[in-house]
Amino acid sequence: xxxxxxxxxxxxxxxxxxxxxxxxxxxxxxxxxxxxxxxxxxxxxxxxxxxxxxxxxxxxxxxxxxxxxxxxxxxxxxxxxxxxxxxxxxxxxxxxxxxxxxxxxxxxxxxxxxxxxxxxxxxxxxxxxxxxxxxxxxxxxxxxxxxxxxxxxxxxxxxxxxxxxxxxxxxxxxxxxxxxxxxxxxxxxxxxxxxxxxxxxxxxxxxxxxxxxxxxxxxxxxxxxxxxxxxxxxxxxxxxxxxxxxxxxxxxxxxxxxxxxxxxxxxxxxxxxxxxxxxxxxxxxxxxxxxxxxxxxxxxxxxxxxxxxxxxxxxxxxxxxxxxxxxxxxxxxxxxxxxxxxxxxxxxxxxxxxxxxxxxxxxxxxxxxxxxxxxxxxxx
Amino acid sequence: xxxxxxxxxxxxxxxxxxxxxxxxxxxxxxxxxxxxxxxxxxxxxxxxxxxxxxxxxxxxxxxxxxxxxxxxxxxxxxxxxxxxxxxxxxxxxxxxxxxxxxxxxxxxxxxxxxxxxxxxxxxxxxxxxxxxxxxxxxxxxxxxxxxxxxxxxxxxxxxxxxxxxxxxxxxxxxxxxxxxxxxxxxxxxxxxxxxxxxxxxxxxxxxxxxxxxxxxxxxxxxxxxxxxxxxxxxxxxxxxxxxxxxxxxxxxxxxxxxxxxxxxxxxxxxxxxxxxxxxxxxxxxxxxxxxxxxxxxxxxxxxxxxxxxxxxxxxxxxxxxxxxxxxxxxxxxxxxxxxxxxxxxxxxxxxxxxxxxxxxxxxxxxxxxxxxxxxxxxxx
Numbered sequence: 073x074x075x076x077x078x079x080x081x082x083x084x085x086x087x088x089x090x091x092x093x094x095x096x097x098x099x100x101x102x103x104x105x106x107x108x109x110x111x112x113x114x115x116x117x118x119x120x121x122x123x124x125x126x127x128x129x130x131x132x133x134x135x136x137x138x139x140x141x142x143x144x145x146x147x148x149x150x151x152x153x154x155x156x157x158x159x160x161x162x163x164x165x166x167x168x169x170x171x172x173x174x175x176x177x178x179x180x181x182x183x184x185x186x187x188x189x190x191x192x193x194x195x196x197x198x199x200x201x202x203x204x205x206x207x208x209x210x211x212x213x214x215x216x217x218x219x220x221x222x223x224x225x226x227x228x229x230x231x232x233x234x235x236x237x238x239x240x241x242x243x244x245x246x247x248x249x250x251x252x253x254x255x256x257x258x259x260x261x262x263x264x265x266x267x268x269x270x271x272x273x274x275x276x277x278x279x280x281x282x283x284x285x286x287x288x289x290x291x292x293x294x295x296x297x298x299x300x301x302x303x304x305x306x307x308x309x310x311x312x313x314x315x316x317x318x319x320x321x322x323x324x325x326x327x328x329x330x331x332x333x334x335x336x337x338x339x340x341x342x343x344x345x346x347x348x349x350x351x352x353x354x355x356x357x358x359x360x361x362x363x364x365x366x367x368x369x370x371x372x373x374x375x376x377x378x379x380x381x382x383x384x385x386x387x388x389x390x391x392x393x394x395x396x397x398x399x400x401x402x403x404x405x406x407x408x409x410x411x412x413x414x415x416x417x418x419x420x421x422x423x424x425x426x427x428x429x430x431x432x433x434x435x436x437x438x439x440x441x442x443x444x445x446x447x448x449x450x451x452x
Numbered sequence: 453x454x455x456x457x458x459x460x461x462x463x464x465x466x467x468x469x470x471x472x473x474x475x476x477x478x479x480x481x482x483x484x485x486x487x488x489x490x491x492x493x494x495x496x497x498x499x500x501x502x503x504x505x506x507x508x509x510x511x512x513x514x515x516x517x518x519x520x521x522x523x524x525x526x527x528x529x530x531x532x533x534x535x536x537x538x539x540x541x542x543x544x545x546x547x548x549x550x551x552x553x554x555x556x557x558x559x560x561x562x563x564x565x566x567x568x569x570x571x572x573x574x575x576x577x578x579x580x581x582x583x584x585x586x587x588x589x590x591x592x593x594x595x596x597x598x599x600x601x602x603x604x605x606x607x608x609x610x611x612x613x614x615x616x617x618x619x620x621x622x623x624x625x626x627x628x629x630x631x632x633x634x635x636x637x638x639x640x641x642x643x644x645x646x647x648x649x650x651x652x653x654x655x656x657x658x659x660x661x662x663x664x665x666x667x668x669x670x671x672x673x674x675x676x677x678x679x680x681x682x683x684x685x686x687x688x689x690x691x692x693x694x695x696x697x698x699x700x701x702x703x704x705x706x707x708x709x710x711x712x713x714x715x716x717x718x719x720x721x722x723x724x725x726x727x728x729x730x731x732x733x734x735x736x737x738x739x740x741x742x743x744x745x746x747x748x749x750x751x752x753x754x755x756x757x758x759x760x761x762x763x764x765x766x767x768x769x770x771x772x773x774x775x776x777x778x779x780x781x782x783x784x785x786x787x788x789x790x791x792x793x794x795x796x797x798x799x800x801x802x803x804x805x806x807x808x809x810x811x812x813x814x815x816x817x818x819x820x821x822x823x824x825x826x827x828x829x830x831x832x
Contacts, residue, residue, distance in 0.1 A: 097705040197705040257689035257713040258681065264714040265677045267707065268721075272670035274654055290652035297645045298678065301638065309637035315744060323742055325477040325577040327647065327734055330741065333637040334644040341648075354707055361710065362703055364695065 073137050077153045078145065079111040079160050082136035084176055089209045096199040103185070106210050107132045107176020108168035111152060112160035118217035119244075122158055122442075123207060124148060124167040125224035125231045127427075128299075128356055129348055131175035134167035135160075150431040157438040163220060168210055170231075171203045172356055174349035181282060181349040192351060193279035200227075200234045200363040207231070208239060221442060223247035225427035226394065227356070230363050233402070237365055240378040247438055249386045250427035252398040253372055253405075254364040259393055262302050263357040266295030270350045279351050292350040293341030300340045305390040305423030309333060372405045382412040384441040386434065388426040389419050414441060453517050457533045458525065459491040459540050462516035464556055469589050476579040483565070486590050487512045487556020488548035491532060492540035498597035499624075502538055502822075503587060504528060504547040505604035505611045507807075508679075508736055509728055511555035514547035515540075530811040537818040543600060548590055550611075551583045552736055554729035561662060561729040572731060573659035580607075580743040584614045588622070601822060603627035605807035606774065607736070610743050613782070617745055620758040627818055629766045630807035632778040633752055634744040639773055642682050643737040646675030650730045659731050672730040673721030680720045685770040685803030689713060752785045762792040764821040766814065768806040769799050794821060 084107050092100040109132045114121060124134050126147065135152035137145055148167075151157040158165055169177035172195065180195040211219070222243055224232040229251025236243050255263070270276055273291030281287050304312070313333040317323070320330070329335045365375035383406055387399035396417050406413040418433055420426040427434075464487050472480040489512045494501060504514050506527065515532035517525055528547075531537040538545055549557035552575065560575040591599070602623055604612040609631025616623050635643070650656055653671030661667050684692070693713040697703070700710070709715045745755035763786055767779035776797050786793040796817055800806040807814075 097703075193707075197707075254695065256686060257693045257695060257711070258684075258686050260695070260711050261677075261681045261689065261713050261717060264709075264711070264717060265674060265681065268677065268718070269649060269674050271707065272653075272674060294645060294649050294652060294674070297641075297648065301641045301645065304638075306636060306638050309641065313637045315634060315637060315640070315747070323477075327573075327577075327651065327738065329644075331637070331640050331644070333641050337641055337644060338648070358707065367695070 073140065073142060074145070077155055078149065079136035079153050081139060082109050082111065082133075082146075083138070084109055084132050086176065087210055087213050089206065093202070093205055093209070095196050095202045097197055099196040101196050104171065104178045104206055105176070105182070106168050106178075106206060108166060108210055109133055109135075109146075110214070111135050111165040112163050114164040114215065118215055120162060120220050121164045121166060121211065121214070121216040121218075122220050123211065123222040123232075123235070124152065124158065124165055125207070125222065125228035126167065126170065127224070127226035127228045128360065129344070129353075130170075130228070131173065132167050132169040132177075135165070147428070151435060151438065157435040157442070158223070159439070159442075163442075164216070166211065166214060166216070168207060170356060171206045172198055172352055172359070174352040177206075179349065180279065180351035180355060190282040192282070195351070195355065197355065197358055199359050200230050201238060203231055203359065204234045204238050207235065208242070219243045221245040221247060223249070223438070224251070225249035226251055226424065227360050230360065234363070234365070236379045236381050237369070237375050240380060243379070243381045245382040245384070245442070247384045247386070247441065248399075248402065249434070250388055250391055250394055250424055252394040253402050254366055255361055256398075259302070260361050262298055263361055266298045267354050267357060269294040269298070270354060276350060279354075281350070287345070288350045289345040292345050292348065292353060295353060296344040297337040297341045300337055302393045303423060303425045305392055305421075307390055307421045308423045308425070311421055312336070372402070373409060376405060376409055376411065379411065383414065384438065385413065385415045386427075386437065387417050388422070388424070388430070389417055390421060391424045391426060393424040453520065453522060454525070457535055458529065459516035459533050461519060462489050462491065462513075462526075463518070464489055464512050466556065467590055467593050469586065473582070473585055473589070475576050475582045477577055479576040481576050484551065484558045484586055485556070485562070486548050486558075486586060488546060488590055489513055489515075489526075490594070491515050491545040492543050494544040494595065498595055500542060500600050501544045501546060501591065501594070501596040501598075502600050503591065503602045503612075503615070504532065504538065504545055505587070505602065505608035506547065506550065507604070507606035507608045508740065509724070509733075510608070511553070512547050512549040512557075515545070527808070531815060531818065537815040537822070538603070539819070539822075543822075544596070546591065546594060546596070548587060550736060551586045552578055552732055552739070554732040557586075559729065560659065560731035560735060570662040572662070575731070575735065577735065577738055579739050580610050580614045581618060583611055583739065584618050587611070587615065588619060599623045601625040601627060603629070603818070604631070605629035606631055606804065607740050610740065614743070614745070616759045616761050617749070617755050620760060623759070623761045625762040625764070625822070627764045627766070627821065628779075628782065629814070630768055630771055630774055630804055632774040633782050634746055635741055636778075639682070640741050642678055643741055646678045647734050647737060649674040649678070650734060653730075656730060659734075661730070667725070668730045669725040672725050672728065672733060675733060676724040677717040677721045680717055682773045683803060683805045685772055685801075687770055687801045688803045688805070691801055692716070752782070753789060756785060756789055756791065759791065763794065764818065765793065765795045766807075766817065767797050768802070768804070768810070769797055770801060771804045771806060773804040
């Protein structure tokens with residue numbers, strides 16, 4: 073536990089939305105319990121809140137430690153804390169687990185109170201817009217009157233973008249990192265093959281596996297391995313593994329692991345199944361595929377036109393999952409609308425993973441953006 | 453059946469190597485039956501033969517038709533035939549199914565004569581060098597005294613390259629298309645996840661499934677889907693599919709196919725399992741991963757130093773599986789060795805698949821190379 077500039081020991085909290093929420097599919101759904109954490113204090117004007125949104129497989133635990141023996145800090149601890157980029161001395165930070173997730177917020181693995189059994193595939197398919205509705209309910213519950221900022225990387229960035237589109241009056245600024253306004257067909261393809269891997273695992277059993285001795289771990293693990301290939305880039309692969317063999321000097325001439333890159337992917341797949349639910353993976357990747365404000369609002373310009381937020385957009389030059397060209401499309405759209413937008417392409421050898429690794433440069437950029445963009449307006 | 457400039461109706465033939473062949477792993481193995489086809493005639497000097505080598509999942513049927521009702525010509529029919537790039541009026545063309553394959557040449561699905569059962573995983577793991585030994589035996593059997601050329605795309609190019617390295621005196625020229633002297637860690641990763649998909653299919657049953665009612669079709673199909681993502685490029689994906697939906701106007705809000713790209717991949721996966729054996733996929737991708745003359749001979753320069761072949765190397769600008777940079781590494785090595793090398797990077801929107809699609813430009817380049825490089829020396 074490293075308490076320097078840490079928010080310290082924190083607890084995940086829970087809030088339940090009892091009223092029905094209308095999903096984009098038309099289905100009305102309740103109740104939804106939301107797992108969330110907060111760091112820092114909401115000020116009297118209720119205008120210093122920042123919503124942090126996690127990526128595909130993240131959770132509400134963005135910073136600090138859960139107990140004294142906790143070795144691993146929250147997933148964005150490097151950026152959230154006293155004097156850090158998201159400075160908890162100034163800001164009230166909120167992070168919640170996504171709708172449909174498996175880390176405390178209601179999802180397909182949650183018990184359906186009407187049946188006493190896990191929802192499985194009876195859980196409604198949802199969209200990024202639906203996840204944002206849930207986040208907004210949480211902020212209302214927490215008495216947040218306006219968001220000083222909303223920030224997220226990768227799929228978290230898509231949600232942050234949708235927040236600006238869905239609640240333009242509510243958001244003062246947005247930090248969109250390593251993200252896109254719509255998945256490319258190639259990114260959809262990777263998600264589709266990942267889902268296919270889960271669905272074709274006999275243990276998946278049409279989503280009804282929670283009471284079975286075997287879960288669709290093989291399918292989920294394989295899906296995760298595919299994902300990890302897209303999170304790294306060619307350069308990162310060469311730097312991390314090259315063609316080096318794993319604990320051997322020559323080929324094994326069998327089908328065990330030969331290369332370090334194989335070992336890395338297998339390990340990533342294996343540790344993932346211990347913390348993630350296969351059905352959640354299906355639902356959340358589907359929401360990602362469906363996200364497309366250009367299609368939904370007629371154009372990206374139309375989608376953003378009511379937003380008055382100030383934008384900081386960050387991309388990474390080696391990110392081939394959500395490449396800089398996609399970030400630039402958002403930047404150009406916002407510029408055409410005469411919005412206040414800053415853009416930074418960070419050089420990194422880390423590919424898409426860079427948004428979770430390149431802290432130092434992101435810290436400087438985000439800190440400067442947050443401190444300057446509404447200078448003097450914040451009641452500290 | 454389109455007989456214009458076609459080699460017409462052809463038959464796959466078989467040749468069995470009875471003596472033991474020593475594999476790179478140290479294992480000695482026999483018998484090996486080789487499925488092959490030939491087009492054109494071997495001349496009196498036995499010096500007009502061209503060996504065509506297929507890619508990962510190809511077969512011996514490179515040109516012509518198998519019968520009068522055959523709708524589909526051989527896989528490289530556009531380039532092989534009278535007056536085509538590989539001109540059967542001039543050349544004696546040989547193409548055989550790879551060692552370990554499932555289209556006639558002995559592989560894991562073949563019957564082990566000692567047990568009367570399919571080899572399955574008792575089939576020895578082999579390398580590209582081993583596949584070339586088998587091809588050389590076939591050429592000896594056919595009385596070929598020297599190869600006018602050896603040509604292949606993708607993994608076929610790797611084998612053609614190995615032929616030049618293994619039998620430098622025997623090869624007069626080589627046409628290496630969309631290929632590499634070693635897989636990048638990213639390409640290994642894609643192969644590894646594909647294999648993992650097969651191995652984690654319970655129907656795979658440790659490779660022993662030939663007598664079972666269910667074969668590891670799901671795992672093999674998923675492996676093929678992953679492969680197809682790498683054969684296309686981002687641009688090809690946009691051109692072919694974009695984010696268009698498959699036979700619908702709006703999202704289904706379930707886990708069926710929504711996007712055209714999903715439908716395409718599923719179709720490719722489904723048709724593949726009808727023609728390919730899951731164990732062959734494991735063995736052949738492993739041979740691909742193991743191919744690395746730089747490592748084996750100390751350097752690529754050392755590997756090629758005894759070769760006196762003239763080289764034509766072709767890459768495609770949008771191929772990200774075996775990118776042009778890898779082709780250029782081979783070209784530079786050959787230039788440093790003062791070998792006769794021509795290089796052409798073809799602009800194409802088709803990605804790696806281009807080697808099977810961009811016929812017109814390849815036809816011109818290859819025809820010119822083959823007609824000129826040994827001009828006057830050929831006894832027609």
